[in-house]
Amino acid sequence: MIRVGVLGARGRVGVEVCKAVEAADDLELVAAVDRDDPVEGLAGAEVVVDFTHPDVVMDNMRWCIEHGVHPVVGTTGFDAGRLAAVRGWLDANPGVNALIAPNFGIAAVLMMHFAQQAARYFDSVEIVELHHPNKADAPSGTARRTAELVAEARRKAGMAPMPDATSTELDGARGADVDGVHVHAVRLAGLIAHQEVILGGDGEILTIRHDTMNRSSFTPGVLLGVRRVREIPGLTVGLEHLLDL
Numbered sequence: 001m002i003r004v005g006v007l008g009a010r011g012r013v014g015v016e017v018c019k020a021v022e023a024a025d026d027l028e029l030v031a032a033v034d035r036d037d038p039v040e041g042l043a044g045a046e047v048v049v050d051f052t053h054p055d056v057v058m059d060n061m062r063w064c065i066e067h068g069v070h071p072v073v074g075t076t077g078f079d080a081g082r083l084a085a086v087r088g089w090l091d092a093n094p095g096v097n098a099l100i101a102p103n104f105g106i107a108a109v110l111m112m113h114f115a116q117q118a119a120r121y122f123d124s125v126e127i128v129e130l131h132h133p134n135k136a137d138a139p140s141g142t143a144r145r146t147a148e149l150v151a152e153a154r155r156k157a158g159m160a161p162m163p164d165a166t167s168t169e170l171d172g173a174r175g176a177d178v179d180g181v182h183v184h185a186v187r188l189a190g191l192i193a194h195q196e197v198i199l200g201g202d203g204e205i206l207t208i209r210h211d212t213m214n215r216s217s218f219t220p221g222v223l224l225g226v227r228r229v230r231e232i233p234g235l236t237v238g239l240e241h242l243l244d245l
């Protein structure tokens with residue numbers, strides 16, 4: 001049995017994670033913690049899953065790592081500076097590992113992977129992400145990561161900058177520039193989490209679309225991370241590293 005704690009346990013995703021851990025024969029839910037709850041119970045966990053908020057996730061990760069607990073993190077808002085800080089804490093606490101995945105949905109990971117593979121065949125790539133209006137961060141962690149993967153693939157292939165004659169624009173009209181890739185964020189009642197990667201070339205458009213239809217879809221990926229994090233040294237970013245793609 002792996003002893004598991006959950007941070008953000010009463011949140012939209014945390015509730016689903018708690019249910020999935022409780023339903024798994026090889027996992028034991030030893031602590032379900034939300035805002036203002038005592039955290040001591042987490043020290044009895046081997047792995048802590050975090051689905052909280054970008055404002056608090058760094059403090060949570062530091063606490064886990066310093067208490068010898070492996071964090072599996074779905075909370076978004078990571079940039080290069082934050083990842084470097086996490087690496088520093090892990091270096092200071094050998095034997096503790098961490099997994100951060102901007103998206104635990106298997107189909108979402110495949111969407112990012114396919115976009116990365118396709119990127120070098122098209123002149124232009126833009127990303128549209130669409131989420132529920134209660135989301136704190138824009139663009140989404142998934143869109144940021146997709147843009148980074150696409151940009152890296154284009155750099156490796158030695159591609160020219162994307163064509164774009166825009167010379168006058170209203171602020172924000174072309175979206176956020178993530179590593180040279182334009183990312184557009186929609187926040188709309190009724191949505192959960194969706195993304196389109198639109199790739200354009202000479203006379204052809206390829207659209208790769210992913211739709212999250214419910215939040216239990218994240219839990220198989222989370223449980224995979226929980227089961228594997230103890231054996232993957234240091235910091236792992238992205239579930240793709242556990243999927244043999």
Ligand SMILES: NC(=O)C1=CN([C@@H]2O[C@H](COP(=O)(O)OP(=O)(O)OC[C@H]3O[C@@H](n4cnc5c(N)ncnc54)[C@H](OP(=O)(O)O)[C@@H]3O)[C@@H](O)[C@H]2O)C=CC1
Binds near residue numbers: 009034053102
């Ligand atoms: N990687 C992935 O696959 C996915 C990532 N996410 C990300 O996960 C995060 C959470 O999403 P979601 O579940 O929709 O958000 P919710 O707001 O529904 O849940 C977050 C929960 O964490 C609680 N919380 C806030 N601060 C703390 C704290 N210091 N300690 C413990 N609990 C705390 C919140 O309490 P309160 O409401 O009082 O603030 C809330 O209950 C977001 O960053 C989101 O982008 C979401 C879906 C999938």
Ligand SMILES: O=C(O)C1=N[C@H](C(=O)O)C[C@H](O)C1
Binds near residue numbers: 076141143193
């Ligand atoms: O806040 C959400 O809901 C989601 N957040 C993650 C992100 O920012 O990419 C994953 C998924 O899109 C749902």
